[in-house]
Amino acid sequence: MSTIEDLIDRMRGYLEPEEVQQVRRAYYFAEQAHDGQRRRSGEHYVTHPLAVATILANMHMDHHSLMAAMLHDVIEDTPVTKEALAKQFGDTVADLVDGVSKLTQIHFEDKALAQAENFQKMALAMARDIRVILVKLADRLHNMRTLGALRPDKKRRIARETLDIYAPIAGRLGINTIRTELEDLGFAGMHPMRYERLKRAVQSGKGNRKQVIREIQQALQACLETDELPGKVIGREKHLLSLYRKMKERRKSFSDIMDVYGFRIVTDKVDSCYRILGAIHNLYKPIPGRFKDYIAIPKANGYQSLHTSLIGMNGLPIEVQIRTREMESMANNGIAAHWLYKKSSRQKEPSSGMTGASHARARQWVKGLLEMQQRAGDSLEFIENVKLDLFPDEVYVFTPKGAIMEMPSGATPVDFAYAVHTDVGNSCVAARINRRLSPLSTVLESGQSVEIITAPSARPSLAWLSFVTTAKARSAIRHYVKSQHRTESVSLGKRLLNKALDNYGKQYDDIAKPNIQALLTEFQYQNEQDLLEAIGLGNRVAFGIARALINESETSETPLENESSNSKLAISGTEGMVISYARCCHPIPGDPVLGHISSGRGIVIHMDNCRNIAELRNDSDRCIALEWTESVKGDFTVVLRVEAEHQKGFIAELASLITEADANIEKITTEERDAKVVMVNIELGVQNRVHLARVMRRMRSLSNISRLVRARR
Template structure:
C-alpha cells in the first residue's frame, strides 16, 4: 500500500521542501474531509487521492496540481464548499478541483445526459487549465486499477467509457503510457474472457519466438557498434487491446497478427535517427510503403519517430521505431513531459503543447456551435479518432485530419466563414468537389463564393466535429429564419378568415398573449407556428378578442419588438418561399412553393410531389410544412384535422430538381439497364437510386428514383423511355 510517507519521499526527489510541506497540509485537510469514508474495497477513501497524486508525481508534475489531486474529491464527496476551499488553498487550486468534480446536484434527463454534461464541464475546464485533464486521467487510471470490488455491469460500463473517452484523450495529449494502461485495463474489464484467452496465447507465443528475437537484436546491435553509434535497443510487444483491435478490424487470426517482431531504437540526435534508418535498411530489405517519417511530420499529438517495417529472417516482418531520448519521453508522457515549460517561457514550448493548445481552441469553437452536451460529446469523440492524414496549405503549413476527412473539413479548419462559403477545392492543382476525401501529402486550397451557403447534405460527408457543429449551427439559424417567415404568412392567412387585415393586426396589443404563451416576441410566435408546434387558426382565434392600440402617425412605422414593423409588407421578406399574388388580397391566396425551400418546407416521400402536380400542405409538428399531392392516400387519412391543412400552389418558376419514381418493365436482355439509364441521362435527369426485380426470368421490373424539374420534364422522359425496344410498360408510382 502506497502511504503519504512514500508520496513525500517521491515528491522530495524533484520539489523543494516548502512545496512538499504545502502538499502535506493539503493531505491533512483531505484526510480529515474524507474521514469515515471507505472505498468499495473497504480501505479508507484517502488512499485514492494519495494514489492519484502518486501517478502525477511519477510524471514530475508541479506541486499545485499535486495539491489539487489530493483534494480532487472534496467538493464532490464531502460537505466542504468551494468558498471554503478557495479561502484555504486559493482560486487556482479550487478551480482545478472544481473542474474535475461532477455535477452531482443537477437534475439530468437521463444517465447519458449526465455523462455528457459532466464531460462538457470537464472539457471546458480543461480549456482554461489543461492540468484538469491530467488529474482526471490519473483519477481514472487508479479507479481502473481497482475495479475488482465492483459488480460486473458497473465494471463493463466504466471500462466502455474509458475506452471511448479517456483513452482517446490521453492519446490526443500524447500520454501513451497512460493510454496504454487504460486500454489494457479497459479491455480486461469489458471483455475479461477474451483478454484471458489472448494473454495465454501471447505467453505461449513469446517463448517460441525468443530465439528469433535474440538473433535480430544481436545483428542490429553489432552493426550499430561497428559504426560507433551509441543506441538503446529494446524488443517491443503489442499490447493485448492493440492485438485484439487489429484482429477484429482486419479479421485476421492471432498467428498473423502476433507474427511481427518489433524493436525500438533510441539514439542521441535527429541526425543519428536517420543514420540508424539507413543501417537497418542495409541489414534487412524494407517493406515497400511501410516507412513513415513522424519526425519531419509529427502526429497531431506531437508524437515523433521514424517507423519502418523490414523483411527479417525467413521473411518475418520486423517493425522498427527510431527516435531520440527526448522523443521517447514525450511519446510516453506527452503533454506532461515538460510541464515546467508553462506560460512563463513560451520559447521552450514543445510541439506536443502547441498542438494540445490548438486542440483546446478547437474545443472552445465546438462548444460555441453545438446545441447540447450530447452533441458536444459526440463531436469531440469524432475528433479523437487516432488514424490521421497530413495535408498542406498552399503556403506549406502541415495540417492533420482524421482519416476519411474531406476538403470541406479542411475548409472549416481554415476558418468558419471559409467553410460556410466554400463551393469547391483545388487539390494538387486539380478542382475537386467538397466531398473529396483527403490523403497524405496533398496540397489543398478552397474556392469560395459570397453567395454559397451550407446545406444539410454537407452533414453526410464531413467527419470533423468542428465542421459538423458549424454546419448544424448555421442550418439551425437558417431553419429558424425560414420558420419565422412561414409562421408569419400562415398567421396572416388565418387572421384574414376573421376579417383581420395586416394593418389591423399591426395595431393589436398582444403582449399579454405572448406572456400567456411564454414567448419572448412575435418572432418566437411565428417560429412555433412555422415549425408546426402551434396552429395558426388557434392563435388567430385567440387574437380576435384583442383590441387595437391607439392610432399611430402614418408618417412613421411604430417601433415594435422582433419583426412587427415588417408586417407592413411581410411578403417582401418571404420571397424565398412565396410569390406575391396581388396587392390587397394576397392573404387569401395560396402559399406559393418554388421547390428551393428545405428547412421548414418538406416534400412528402409517400407521394413525391413535383412542380405541376396539384398539391396541398400539411402543418406537421417539428417539421413545418409538408407538401403532398392532392391524390396522396395520406391526405384522406389526415383530413380529420382540417386546421392543419394549407392551400398551396407551385410558383411558375421552378428552381430545384425534385425526385420522382418510375417503374419500367423490360424484357430480360443484356445491357437493358444501361440503355434505360443512358436515356434518362440524355434527357437531363440524374438517377438517385435503382432497384431491379426479376419477375419471371423473362422480364424485369426496374424502379428508378430520378430528378426532374416538373411534370413536363417527367412526361418527356417517360415518352422517350417508352420508345425503347426492350421496354414493355412504364409508369410513375408513389413513394
C-alpha cells in the same frame, strides 16, 4: 503503498521547498476532510488522492496540479465548498478541483446522461486550464488499478467508459504510459477471462522468445557500435489490448502476432536518427512501403519517431522505432513531458512550462472541443462527437500552398474543408485532389494535395453526414441544418400567421407587444421566435393563434369576408426544409396545389386533385391554399410511366432524349409485362409543367412508345 513522505522525496527532486510544503498542507487538509471515509477496498479514503498525486509527481507535474490531485474529491464527497478551497489554497487550485468534480447536485435520469454532462463540464474546465484533464487521467488510472473491489456490472461500465473516452484522450494528448495502462486495465475489466488467457499466453511465450530477442538486440547494438553511432537498443513489449485488437482486426492467431519482434533505439539527436536508420537498413533488408517518418511529419498529438519494418535473421520480421531522448519522453508523457515547474508558471497563463509545439497542439484540440460543445444540441451529442474525434490513425494531406494538414483515417474533402475553417466547410461545393475534380465523398490518402472550391450561395447538405468522419465536420453540419431549419420555420410561421390575421384586417406587426407577451406566457414559449417556429413546423395552428391574439387585443373584431381571406400563400421553392413535396403526386410548378400543415414537418404540398388530400380538404385549420410565384426556381421531381415495345438499346435512346431536353434522370426502373412489352418508371427533375411537356414531346418521338403518362400513387 506510497506515503506522504515518499511523495515528498519525489517532489524534492524538482520542486522548490515552499512548493513542497504547500502540497504537504493540501494532503493534511484532504486527510481531515475525508476523515471517517473509506474506499470499497476498506482503505482510508486519503490513500486515493495521495496515489493520484504520486502518479502526477512521476510525470514531474507542477505543485498546483499535485495540490489539486490531493483535493480533487473534496468538493464532491465532503461539505467543503469551492469558495473554502479558494480561500485556503488559491483560485487556481480551486478551479482545477472544481473542473474534475462531478455534478453531484443535479439528478440525472440515467448513467449515460450523467456521464455526458460531467464530461461536458470537464471539457469546459479544460479550456481554461489543460491540467484539469491530467488530474482526471491520473484519478481514473488509480481507480482502474483498484477496480477489483467493485461489482462486476460497475466494473464493466467504468471499464467501457475508460476505453471509450479516457484512454483515447490520453493517446490524443500523447501520454502513452497512461494510455497503455488504462487500455490494459480496461480490457481486464471488460473481458476478464480473455485478459487472463492472453496474459498467460504472453508469459509462457516469453521464455521461447528471450533468446531470439537477445540475439537481435545484440546484432542491432553491434551495428551501432561498428558505425560509431550513439544509441541504446531496447526490446519493445506489446501491451495486451493491442495484441487482442490485432488478433481481431487482422484475424490472425496469437503466434502470428507474437512472431513480430519490436525494438526501440533511443539516441541523442535528430541527425543520429536518420544515420541509424541507414545503418540498420544496411544490416537487415527493409520491407517496402513499411517506413514512416513521424519526425518530419509528427502525429497530431506531437509524437515523433522513425518507424521501419525489416526482415531479420532467419526471415523473422522486425519492427524498429528510432527517436531521440526528448522524443522518447514526449512519446511517454505527451503534453506533460516538459511540465517542469518554473517561476513563469506563477503568472496567469498556467501552461507556460509546456513546450511550444505540445502546448499549441493541446490548445488546438481543446479549442476544437469547445467549438463542438457550442454546436451540439445536448451533452449526449457532444460526447458522441468527442468519441468520433479521438481517432487512432492519421493521414497527412497538403493545402494548395503546401501546408501540411493532419486528418483522421477515412477523412474526405468535406472533413478537410471544415478543418480549414467552418465557413469554408459550410460553403464548399467541390474539391480538387491532386488538381483533379473529385467527389466530396472521396477518401483522402497521405500525400495528396487538396483544394476546396466554394460558392457564396452554397450550404451544407444532410447527405454529407453519411460520409464525413471528423467530429468537427459532423457537429458543424448538424448545427447549420438545425439553425437553418429554425430560421426557415420562423419565416414560414410568420407568413402563415399574417395570412390568418388577414381575415381580421391585421398583420402580426400591428399586434401590441404586451398582447404577444401574454400569449407567450399562456402557451409557455420563451420568445416570439419559438412561437413562430412552432407555427411554421405545424405544431401550432396559425388560425388558432390569430384568434387568441385578436382576443388578447380586447376588440370585438370578427373575421372579414373579403378577398384577403381567400388569398393564397405564394410558394417560391426556396423555403427550404419546412416545405416538402408529397411523394404520392409529385407536384411541380404550374400544377394547381394545396398545402397540408403537418405537425413537425411544416407544409406538405399536394396537387389539388390528389386523392390523399381529399379527406383533409375540409379541415380549414390544417389545409391552406397555395400558388406558385412567377420566379419559382429549382428542379422538381416528377414520375413518368412509359409503356413501350421491347427493343434493343431502347433505354439508352430514351435517356439520351431526356438529357437533350435538359432534364435530369434521378431514378429509372423497368419491368417486363411480357416478351414484347416493357414498362419503364422514370423519376425526372424538371423545372415546371412547360418543361415537362417539352420532355414528354421528345419522348413520344420514339415510335415504339405506345403509352406515356404522368404517374401518381
